[in-house]
Amino acid sequence: MLTFYSEDSRLRQARTELHDGALVTPFECPERLDLVLKHLRQSGLGDIRTPSAYGLAPVLAVHDKEYVTFLANCWQAWGAAGHKGEAIPNIWPARTMRSDRIPRSISGQLGYYALAAETSISEGTFEAAMASKDVALGALEHTLKTGEPSFGLCRPPGHHAAYDQFGGYCFFNNAAIAAQRALEAGKRRVAILDVDFHHGNGTQQIFYQRDDVLFISLHGDPEVTFPYYLGYADENGEGRGEGFNVNYPLPPGTSVATWMATLEQALATIEAAECELLIVSLGVDIFEGDPISAFTFTSADFTVLGQRLAQAGLPCVFLMEGGYAVDAIGVNVVNVLQGFEQ
Numbered sequence: 001m002l003t004f005y006s007e008d009s010r011l012r013q014a015r016t017e018l019h020d021g022a023l024v025t026p027f028e029c030p031e032r033l034d035l036v037l038k039h040l041r042q043s044g045l046g047d048i049r050t051p052s053a054y055g056l057a058p059v060l061a062v063h064d065k066e067y068v069t070f071l072a073n074c075w076q077a078w079g080a081a082g083h084k085g086e087a088i089p090n091i092w093p094a095r096t097m098r099s100d101r102i103p104r105s106i107s108g109q110l111g112y113y114a115l116a117a118e119t120s121i122s123e124g125t126f127e128a129a130m131a132s133k134d135v136a137l138g139a140l141e142h143t144l145k146t147g148e149p150s151f152g153l154c155r156p157p158g159h160h161a162a163y164d165q166f167g168g169y170c171f172f173n174n175a176a177i178a179a180q181r182a183l184e185a186g187k188r189r190v191a192i193l194d195v196d197f198h199h200g201n202g203t204q205q206i207f208y209q210r211d212d213v214l215f216i217s218l219h220g221d222p223e224v225t226f227p228y229y230l231g232y233a234d235e236n237g238e239g240r241g242e243g244f245n246v247n248y249p250l251p252p253g254t255s256v257a258t259w260m261a262t263l264e265q266a267l268a269t270i271e272a273a274e275c276e277l278l279i280v281s282l283g284v285d286i287f288e289g290d291p292i293s294a295f296t297f298t299s300a301d302f303t304v305l306g307q308r309l310a311q312a313g314l315p316c317v318f319l320m321e322g323g324y325a326v327d328a329i330g331v332n333v334v335n336v337l338q339g340f341e342q
């Protein structure tokens with residue numbers, strides 16, 4: 001299995017994340033890449049390739065143009081406005097405010113486009129997000145061309161990024177960009193299976209009214225888990241998209257047996273929908289040792305996950321999402337990929 005990776009993923013070197021009422025070193029750190037690369041190289045899974053630069057067109061196929069322009073300019077505009085720290089929103093078009101206008105102020109724009117306050121924008125963030133979607137597209141193109149599975153070592157991750165919103169460490173929705181590209185290449189329906197601990201609110205939102213992408217997510221119950229305001233079981237899609245969005249919220253501490261039984265339901269739905277490609281939003285923060293999550297996977301369980309996904313019998317693109325137990329992230333990711341190849 002080939003891996004696609006870009007050194008430009010390291011251009012995002014944010015120093016702050018708002019967590020538990022303090023500014024901490026971000027959980028989504030460049031060191032995550034080091035450990036995955038180390039275990040990939042040790043595993044002999046396959047070559048690690050740098051993708052081509054695919055430009056903005058694939059981004060604009062799923063994201064709002066003004067949002068992309070905001071992301072491209074935010075860091076410079078934030079500094080030009082005299083702000084000294086990293087760009088962190090502190091006001092939003094909250095429920096009692098209006099959201100039909102976008103303020104000229106960069107502080108106002110920051111809140112308009114932000115899902116949450118934990119994700120700071122800093123120097124190199126836009127460039128890293130561009131590299132991350134190129135990684136996803138490189139992996140996708142390889143799988144479309146060869147039918148072989150591939151892995152996109154995407155950083156920053158993407159599944160929280162909506163049409164015009166960033167947050168949860170995500171800026172461009174890599175899985176959505178890849179799925180859209182696959183449809184444009186002739187696939188009639190693509191399944192995105194999100195196994196990250198957190199609900200892929202952005203992926204859901206982008207495809208919610210469409211029947212050419214089936215979005216299925218297993219995740220921590222939003223009643224008690226980020227992103228809290230999307231990911232409930234009654235969200236089944238709208239219009240043409242009715243029936244093509246399936247959420248499986250699960251309580252913190254869910255056993256692996258229960259998680260795997262839920263996966264069976266998800267895979268049955270994917271099979272019934274006659275999907276021609278499987279994109280897996282691979283968040284390994286379902287690991288028992290993850291610092292910000294609450295599921296119970298052991299490293300060995302990730303091998304079983306990969307084995308089961310292979311049985312779906314679809315061309316498969318794995319795209320890195322979350323996973324913050326840095327010491328174990330490499331083993332856990334490689335276990336999924338090696339399990340798939342067994």
Ligand SMILES: NCCCCCC(=O)NO
Nearest residue numbers: 118168169196198226322
């Ligand atoms: N308190 C912020 C939690 C961000 C979650 C990031 C993630 O792993 N999403 O999948």
Ligand SMILES: [Zn+2]
Nearest residue numbers: 196197198322
């Ligand atoms: Zn996550």
